[in-house]
Amino acid sequence: METHASNMTRRRYRTSRHMRGLCAEVRLHTQGFIQPLFVDEALTSPRPAAGLPGVMIDTPDSIMETVSSDLVAGVEKFLIFPIPSKSMDGGFDFRFASSVISGLRTAFGDEIWLAADVCLCSYTSHGHCGILNEDGSRLMNAETVRVLADYASVLAHAGVDCIAPSDMTDGRVAAIRRRLDAEGYDHVSIMSYAAKFASQFYGPFRDACHSAPVGAGLRDRRTYQISPLHGGDAVDTALRDLSEGADILMVKPAALYTDIIASIRRETLAPIAAYHVSGEYAALEGLVREGLADRATAHLEVWTALQRSGAGIIISYAARPAKAWIQNHSP
Ligand code: PBG
Numbered sequence: 066m067e068t069h070a071s072n073m074t075r076r077r078y079r080t081s082r083h084m085r086g087l088c089a090e091v092r093l094h095t096q097g098f099i100q101p102l103f104v105d106e107a108l109t110s111p112r113p114a115a116g117l118p119g120v121m122i123d124t125p126d127s128i129m130e131t132v133s134s135d136l137v138a139g140v141e142k143f144l145i146f147p148i149p150s151k152s153m154d155g156g157f158d159f160r161f162a163s164s165v166i167s168g169l170r171t172a173f174g175d176e177i178w179l180a181a182d183v184c185l186c187s188y189t190s191h192g193h194c195g196i197l198n199e200d201g202s203r204l205m206n207a208e209t210v211r212v213l214a215d216y217a218s219v220l221a222h223a224g225v226d227c228i229a230p231s232d233m234t235d236g237r238v239a240a241i242r243r244r245l246d247a248e249g250y251d252h253v254s255i256m257s258y259a260a261k262f263a264s265q266f267y268g269p270f271r272d273a274c275h276s277a278p279v280g281a282g283l284r285d286r287r288t289y290q291i292s293p294l295h296g297g298d299a300v301d302t303a304l305r306d307l308s309e310g311a312d313i314l315m316v317k318p319a320a321l322y323t324d325i326i327a328s329i330r331r332e333t334l335a336p337i338a339a340y341h342v343s344g345e346y347a348a349l350e351g352l353v354r355e356g357l358a359d360r361a362t363a364h365l366e367v368w369t370a371l372q373r374s375g376a377g378i379i380i381s382y383a384a385r386p387a388k389a390w391i392q393n394h395s396p
Pocket of ligand 1: 182184186194231232266267268269270271276286341342343344
């Protein structure tokens, strides 16, 4: 009876920062953070990304300074989104992306870990993630996969550490893995956007990358990205990608899909990356702007939830200040 009564006193766990820290099940560490980077071939000076406070879209020159100052701040892992100046729906030209990556590799060597998004949405005139059929009503799988494998090969040759395919066609992880291995890039890893949902929370990103679907054909990405109504599809897609050779499985959006993170974690011990996407970041920053939340504490709370669910890797637009926040924040 007595024991039962004392266990009712849950507040002993909460008495001080020492007790809260001691009993913490989640300890964030910057080793697991990845900072997204945008670089736009058409820009002559960096511009702020709409809706994303603290995020800049770099020029091919300014990206060097950004990475340089990030390294000083202790940020060393990046996911880069190269945005070409010209749109193209065939005869894809990956020279811009390639030059950015080889430039970064030459300048920073193995001081940085560099993943590159592999998708066609910032290339195509219609903004879809792959090649469409003649009347624009369908995304063609095999044709798209072939081009993505070419793109991955170019990026590997330029010196990228990790290929991150985000298009959501079937079979692209296997095709990319096969291609990389055949060309001697067996050391280059694949972080698959595996559990990628058709979401309204990619808005600020699409604005930054000029990649929102436009035109008379397919209106949205629901024929290739996963339905939020079908969580099991995300889990099975992640396991499928793992069997095709993915090294890291990504879930995105992140904070709305912690159930999916937890479900994948139950099925495999492979590393899971949670991408707190642009719209999720923007929503949180909106609260901060209104004076309704503390910025550092709010981001730390989100990251804690992601890690608690089973994600050891966090992709966040606030990875940059993460180190200072983690260090200075008392539990
Ligand atoms: C490209 C891609 C998208 C994001 C990452 N890669 C947008 C989309 O699928 O429309 C979203 C990232 C973000 O919102 O932060 N396919």
